[in-house]
Amino acid sequence: MSATPDPGRTDKVTAQDVARAAGVSRSAVSRVFTPGASVSQKTADKVRAAAERLGYRPNALARSLITGRSRMIGLVVAYLENYFYPEALEKFSHALQAEGYHVLVFMTSQTATNIDAVVEEILDYQVAGIIVASVALSSDLAERCRSLGVPVVLFNRIQDVDGVATVASDNFGGGREVARLFVEAGHERVAYIAGWEGASTQRDREAGFLEGLAAAGVSLHAREVGDFHADTARGAARRMFTDAAPRPDAVFVCNDHMAFAVMDVLRFELGLNVPEDVSVVGFDDVPPAAWPAYALTTVRQRANRMVEAAVSVLLAQIDAPWDAAGREVIDAPLVLRRSARLPEGWI
Template sequence: MTDAKVTSIDVARLAGVSQSAVSRVFSGASASKSTIAKVRAAAAQLGYRPNSLARAMITGKSRIIGLVVAYLDNQFYPAAIERLGAALQERGYHILLMMAENSAEGVEQVIQDLMAYQVDGIITASVAMTSDLTERCAALGIPVVMFNRGQDGSGFSAITSANREGGAKVAEFLLAGAHQRIAHIAGWQGSSTGRDRTEGFVARLAEAGVTPVATIDGMYARDAAAEAARTIMAQDARPDAIFVGNDHMAFAVMDVLRGELGLSVPGDVSVVGYDDVPMAAWPAYDLTTLRQPINRMVEATVDTVLGQIEDPDRLPEKIEIAGPLIVRGSARIPEGWTR
């Protein structure tokens, strides 16, 4: 007997109690055994479920988290969304998903929309925010957590992997492999993750007295990375190793090296990526890469945003989680290292 719209008043009438009694039963406030039983029975009979929007109006808590995401080509983000969604659902929250091109106006518009829906918190994945916008969110008491992207200033929380350290680990690995001419196709230098990985990488090389033979910004895009690979391999000092700023670009680079240039990986060139997306383990690429510990990053993100919702005085935090280098077959394996 599912009727068009069932409200708590209908349930109250059928159960012979007041509307507030129904509300108390469903919001977990105290009520007598008999009332609970009557209400539950009536609700079941009518197929009643409390209206979340009305509930949100009155409590000021929508239990909705806004998730802003730029593009989903890079397999890392679908994987992250999948886990974020599951983790939030488990804790009684829901996701309002927004696509935003990574421009100031685009993000502005999207955040405005989210605020209009009274989201309790916002998670941005691979999207930068103007500090103006972040201040407005802070003024409204809406916590913002940036996933896989950091930002200077202290208005917001950010969860990333330990990108400098990660870049350094890759440098160490390539140095240990006795590579002579090391190149770098960088993650987008407009993003903190891209810059940090590059910095850590270059700094550790410098400690060993090595300078990259080339560094090109791959913009986190397949075609830019492919083009960068062509450019790099066309130059005089042809590299024997390339560190690519993420796996998504690394696949494009390997496609160019093997497909277009007929080179062997790692015979002629070693390739190392960053992320360890599922595809990196597939035999077709078998990519050596620095793993971003996605599960722990997601946990930290959820903990941070929900923690800040529950305790508004909590300060924003920037969390970096270190990940291991996953040694596979796309780069020469130094003596003493194992897969």
């Protein structure tokens, strides 16, 4: 049975207290609580027993200030409305904890000034590395991180910045597959609702979609911008299906979060049937896409593989921060459900 720490003690228990109680050196205590450090099992058992008896907890932040390295990873995200990012955040947390790291989450907006300010703040925590999700990074700040030996991985964004690794889905290929679906299903009035136009995901998905249409001799019938927000996407859908004459018979929406809002407008405000009157396709394959209420045909972002790749790249760069950073693109397959008309012969 383990001993209970003395509730009357008010001063903070130190590593030196534990060392005296365990009959070992102060450095031995430090090694026991440093992941990966070399220490015998006998010493580790004595130190942990003394630490539990005294109620000692190691100060990870203080150790990081002394050593200049921590077991913390800074994760920057711009918004959590899209189901994809909370899911990715959970996967990052589990994956990094399995490697002995912990995640510090920082929220920011999509403006370069705010992002740079947040990353500067993260650097004050002596983090071992930084993952930037759904936002871009200035070249100056990327160089500052590199000069400090703090690797940066861009997640779900593609940006040509020296020393910054990138992990993203094949957004271009996914957009092209949506075009192929619409063309082979016989759609003629094809529309697109864009996300935030400063995002590489938006740029590449639209570029792939337009290339796929052009290859088949089909031009875009209508276009609106939803900015990756549900309310903005609803307004875009209302304008698109009221102002465009004749109305579109298929619409590719840049992500699922907006696609759900668009489907609600089409069905419950405008009285249209999906997919009989209009096919709708999204991008991400977040959990609600499979709900019967939406049954959304969409392009799947393989969150597990993307997170695994990002963590692998980051850890490799923590070990060798001066190695060249690369770009990894994960395939993004089309997932067929009931929101889009299927071409003959497709299953």
